[in-house]
Amino acid sequence: SNVSFTNVTIPTGSGGSGGSSSSSSSSSAAAFNFQNDAPAIFKYPLDVAGVPDLGASQFVATTQGTENVVGGAATYSVKLDLPPAVRNLMPALALNYNSRAGNGLVGIGWSIGGLSTISRCRATYATEGIQAQDSNPINTNSDRLCLDGQKLVLSISTAPASDDSYWASGAEYKTEVDNFSKITAYGSANGTHAYFKVVTKSGLTLTFGGEAESQNSRIPVSGPVGGMTNVWALDSVQDAYGNRYTVTYFRDTVNGEYYPTRINYAPDSAVVFSYKDRAGNTPWGYSGGNYYQRKKILEKITTYIGVMSPSFSDSGTPVKQYNVSYDISANTQREVVRTIEECGYESSSWKCAKPLTFTWQPGEFGFDDVPTELKYCTGEVIYGGSDPLDFDGDGYEDLIGTGTNAGPVAWGTASGCFTKVSWTRPLTWKKVDIIKTNTGNALLVSLGSGEYHLAWLTKAGIMTEQTIGSNSSCGPVPLMMPVDVNHDGLTDFHACQKLWIQQNTSPTTFIAQSSTFAYSYADTFEPSLDDFNGDGLPDLVKGKPDPGGLSIPRKGAIGFVYVPGTGFVDQAMPGFLANDNDVIAYGPYHNFPPIMWKTPLDVNGDGVRDYAVHRDGRWSVFVGQQGKDFNMTQPYDIGITPATPAPGEKNPANQYAFAYDYNKDGLTDLITIITAAGPTQCGMRVSLAGYTNNKLTFTELKNSDGTTKVFAPQVFGTSGCTVDSDPARARFLSGDVNNDGIPDLRFRYLGKMQHPDLLKSVVNGFGAKVELEYSTLTGADN
Known part of the structure; x- marks a missing residue:
C-alpha cells in the first residue's frame, strides 16, 4: 500500500547541501539542478599544461546507479559493465532494488537482474x-x-x-x-x-x-x-x-536452493558469481510438503577475458569486480546492502571506485504507548466492539459490529473520524460475518436455528435484507465458517452439515451442498479450515479432543476435503501428529470460534498455515508442511509459559494468543498475555520469530534492563487474564482504524506505521545523495 518518492541532493562547493531536490510519484527520473561552484572533491590544482593534477595515488571514480519510481515502488539499479561480446550477445546484468521485493540472494529488496x-x-x-x-x-x-x-x-x-x-x-x-x-x-x-x-x-x-x-x-x-x-x-x-x-x-x-555461478560468452569472456553464508535470519519454509531454506547470499561478481576453459572461468584475466557488503538489520536480523563497489583490475591489483552507500529505514514496531480514542466526527467517543473494515470500498476503514454484543456501524473518513450511522442491529440477529458478494461487501447473518440472511447497508443507514435459506438441523447459533471454496472471488460459507456456494447472480443466491462434515453450536471437535494438503482448495479438519478439551489437528483427527459439486467429504490424514494426552486443555469455552483457542499463524512466511497452542503448560508452535498427508512438524517450544490465571480461573490456557508481525520482517510473531500489575491486570508481550542455525527460534522482547517488555497494559480491564466470551471482542487485532496499513489493537492502541528495511538513501562517492520517501495511498502526499 506504499507509494514511493525520490529526492536528489547535489553537494555544493562547501561540502553542504545545495538545497535543490525534486519529488516524483511517477516513473520519470528525478531532475538534477547543479550549482555553479563545484564540490570540493572535484577541486584539484592544475599542472603546467592546465590539466588537473590528481596525484600519483589518486583514482577518481564512483560507482554508478539510477533511481526510479515504478508502479508505486521505489527502485534502484546498478548496471554491470561486461566485457565486449561478439555481435554484442551477452546478458544485460544488473543489481536491482525494488521496495516491494523480499529477502533474496542479495538481501532485502535486491536481486540479480537479467x-x-x-x-x-x-x-x-x-x-x-x-x-x-x-x-x-x-x-x-x-x-x-x-x-x-x-x-x-x-x-x-x-x-x-x-x-x-x-x-x-x-x-x-x-x-x-x-x-x-x-x-x-x-x-x-x-x-x-x-x-x-x-x-x-x-x-x-x-x-x-x-x-x-x-x-x-x-x-x-x-x-x-x-x-x-x-x-x-x-x-x-x-x-x-x-x-x-x-x-x-x-x-x-537438499535445501531447495539454487543460484547462478558463471556465465560464459564469445569470444572468451566470463562472469563469475561468488557467495557466502548468511549471517542473519535464513528464509525457510515448506512447499508441497518439501522443506527449503535459502542459506547463501551474493558476495561479489567478477568478469574475465581470455578464459581458456569455460569450466574454469577464473582461469582468464580479471577485468571488473562488483563487491557487495551487508549490515544486519538491528530490528529484523536480515541482511541489508551497505555498499556496492565497482573495481577495475590493473596489472596485479584491483583499483576500486568510490562505493554507493545505502541507508535503511529502521522501522517502528509495536503499538502506541497511550491509547487513542476513536471518535465520531461530532466529537463523541465510540464505544462497543466493531470490526474495522473498508465495507463501502472508499479506501477508508469503517466500523462494523459483528459480535454477539455488537458495537456500532460507522463510516470512515479522510480526516480519521467516523460518521455515525443511524441504524440499529435487529435483535433477531444472532451471529454476523462480513463477506464479499458480486455487489460488494455484505453482512452474512444467522438468525439462529439454521436460518441465514444477507444484508447490505447504505451510507444513510438504510438496510436491505435478503433470505438465503435455512437448515433445520442446526443448533441455536451455528458457527458459520466463511470461505471462498471455488476461487471465484465470492464468499461461500459452511454451517452445520451444509456448504453454501454463492452464485454470481442478481439478486445474490446460494446453492446448498450437503456435507459429511457436521459442526453444531456446542461441538467439542473444534474445526480448522485451511488448505492442509496443498491442492489449492480448503480442507476442514475436526480436531481429536483430549480429556481437557480440544486439540489441534493430529493423528486420529477427522479430515474433510472439498470436492467441487459435492461439498466436504471424509479424508484420511496419516501425516498428523500423534500426541494423545493433554495436548491442549482449553477449558469450557469450546463453543466459540477457533481463533480464541488456538492461533493460526505463519512463522516462516511460506504461506502455509502453522499453529500456536498450549502444550504441557507452555506455548508451542506446530509448523505446517502442506503435503498430501496433511503433515505438520513436531512442536517447537517457544520458551514461555502462560500468564498466572486470574482468581477463580483454573486453566491458564484460557487466554488470548495472537499472530502479528510485530517487527514487520515478514515472519509472524506470537503475542501472548502476561500479568502486568497483579493477578487481575494483564498486558501483552511478544515473542519474535526467527530462524538461525537451521532452527526455528522465538525471542521474547525485552526492556533495556532485561525485563519483559509489556505493552497495552490493563487491556483486559480488571477482569483478569481470562478470555472474553464474545467472539467479536476476542478478535481485537483485526482492522486498521487509522488507514496507515498497520493493524491496530482494537482497544485503540494504534500500530506504529514505519516499515523497517526500506531503502532510505543512496550516497555516491562524490557525495550526491538520493533520498527515498514512502507514503500510504491514503496519505497527504497522494
Missing part, C-alpha cells in the same frame, strides 16, 4: 476458469507455467487447456499477454518436460533447463536428486549467427 526462469505456478480462476476450482495439488500436472511471472497458455487455443493437453510433449505456449515469443516444450525428465526453447521476435533462441553442458538448470523441489522439476532456469541464449552464451548454476537439492 536471468529469466520458467517455473511452476498455480492455476487461477481468471485464466483457467472452472479448472482452478478443482483439486490442483502442488508439483503435479495440475500446475501451470510462468515465464518471469507471466502465465503461459497454449498457443493453439483460446480456451483453458486440460491438464493433459497443457503438459503434452511438444506443447507450444505463449505468454498470456502475448510478447510474440514462441515457447516450446521438449523431451521428458523427472516426470515432466525436460526443457524449453523460447524463440523471440528479435530472432534469439533461449533455452531453459537444457543442461547441454551440465549447467544444473533443472531445479527440482527440495529432496532427492531426480525429484519433480520446479524451475527451468535460463542456461543458453543463441542468435541467428550461432553466437551464444551459457549460464551455469549451483543446485542444492
Whole structure:
C-alpha cells in the first residue's frame, strides 16, 4: 500500500547541501539542478599544461546507479559493465532494488537482474476458469507455467487447456499477454518436460533447463536428486549467427536452493558469481510438503577475458569486480546492502571506485504507548466492539459490529473520524460475518436455528435484507465458517452439515451442498479450515479432543476435503501428529470460534498455515508442511509459559494468543498475555520469530534492563487474564482504524506505521545523495 518518492541532493562547493531536490510519484527520473561552484572533491590544482593534477595515488571514480519510481515502488539499479561480446550477445546484468521485493540472494529488496526462469505456478480462476476450482495439488500436472511471472497458455487455443493437453510433449505456449515469443516444450525428465526453447521476435533462441553442458538448470523441489522439476532456469541464449552464451548454476537439492555461478560468452569472456553464508535470519519454509531454506547470499561478481576453459572461468584475466557488503538489520536480523563497489583490475591489483552507500529505514514496531480514542466526527467517543473494515470500498476503514454484543456501524473518513450511522442491529440477529458478494461487501447473518440472511447497508443507514435459506438441523447459533471454496472471488460459507456456494447472480443466491462434515453450536471437535494438503482448495479438519478439551489437528483427527459439486467429504490424514494426552486443555469455552483457542499463524512466511497452542503448560508452535498427508512438524517450544490465571480461573490456557508481525520482517510473531500489575491486570508481550542455525527460534522482547517488555497494559480491564466470551471482542487485532496499513489493537492502541528495511538513501562517492520517501495511498502526499 506504499507509494514511493525520490529526492536528489547535489553537494555544493562547501561540502553542504545545495538545497535543490525534486519529488516524483511517477516513473520519470528525478531532475538534477547543479550549482555553479563545484564540490570540493572535484577541486584539484592544475599542472603546467592546465590539466588537473590528481596525484600519483589518486583514482577518481564512483560507482554508478539510477533511481526510479515504478508502479508505486521505489527502485534502484546498478548496471554491470561486461566485457565486449561478439555481435554484442551477452546478458544485460544488473543489481536491482525494488521496495516491494523480499529477502533474496542479495538481501532485502535486491536481486540479480537479467536471468529469466520458467517455473511452476498455480492455476487461477481468471485464466483457467472452472479448472482452478478443482483439486490442483502442488508439483503435479495440475500446475501451470510462468515465464518471469507471466502465465503461459497454449498457443493453439483460446480456451483453458486440460491438464493433459497443457503438459503434452511438444506443447507450444505463449505468454498470456502475448510478447510474440514462441515457447516450446521438449523431451521428458523427472516426470515432466525436460526443457524449453523460447524463440523471440528479435530472432534469439533461449533455452531453459537444457543442461547441454551440465549447467544444473533443472531445479527440482527440495529432496532427492531426480525429484519433480520446479524451475527451468535460463542456461543458453543463441542468435541467428550461432553466437551464444551459457549460464551455469549451483543446485542444492537438499535445501531447495539454487543460484547462478558463471556465465560464459564469445569470444572468451566470463562472469563469475561468488557467495557466502548468511549471517542473519535464513528464509525457510515448506512447499508441497518439501522443506527449503535459502542459506547463501551474493558476495561479489567478477568478469574475465581470455578464459581458456569455460569450466574454469577464473582461469582468464580479471577485468571488473562488483563487491557487495551487508549490515544486519538491528530490528529484523536480515541482511541489508551497505555498499556496492565497482573495481577495475590493473596489472596485479584491483583499483576500486568510490562505493554507493545505502541507508535503511529502521522501522517502528509495536503499538502506541497511550491509547487513542476513536471518535465520531461530532466529537463523541465510540464505544462497543466493531470490526474495522473498508465495507463501502472508499479506501477508508469503517466500523462494523459483528459480535454477539455488537458495537456500532460507522463510516470512515479522510480526516480519521467516523460518521455515525443511524441504524440499529435487529435483535433477531444472532451471529454476523462480513463477506464479499458480486455487489460488494455484505453482512452474512444467522438468525439462529439454521436460518441465514444477507444484508447490505447504505451510507444513510438504510438496510436491505435478503433470505438465503435455512437448515433445520442446526443448533441455536451455528458457527458459520466463511470461505471462498471455488476461487471465484465470492464468499461461500459452511454451517452445520451444509456448504453454501454463492452464485454470481442478481439478486445474490446460494446453492446448498450437503456435507459429511457436521459442526453444531456446542461441538467439542473444534474445526480448522485451511488448505492442509496443498491442492489449492480448503480442507476442514475436526480436531481429536483430549480429556481437557480440544486439540489441534493430529493423528486420529477427522479430515474433510472439498470436492467441487459435492461439498466436504471424509479424508484420511496419516501425516498428523500423534500426541494423545493433554495436548491442549482449553477449558469450557469450546463453543466459540477457533481463533480464541488456538492461533493460526505463519512463522516462516511460506504461506502455509502453522499453529500456536498450549502444550504441557507452555506455548508451542506446530509448523505446517502442506503435503498430501496433511503433515505438520513436531512442536517447537517457544520458551514461555502462560500468564498466572486470574482468581477463580483454573486453566491458564484460557487466554488470548495472537499472530502479528510485530517487527514487520515478514515472519509472524506470537503475542501472548502476561500479568502486568497483579493477578487481575494483564498486558501483552511478544515473542519474535526467527530462524538461525537451521532452527526455528522465538525471542521474547525485552526492556533495556532485561525485563519483559509489556505493552497495552490493563487491556483486559480488571477482569483478569481470562478470555472474553464474545467472539467479536476476542478478535481485537483485526482492522486498521487509522488507514496507515498497520493493524491496530482494537482497544485503540494504534500500530506504529514505519516499515523497517526500506531503502532510505543512496550516497555516491562524490557525495550526491538520493533520498527515498514512502507514503500510504491514503496519505497527504497522494
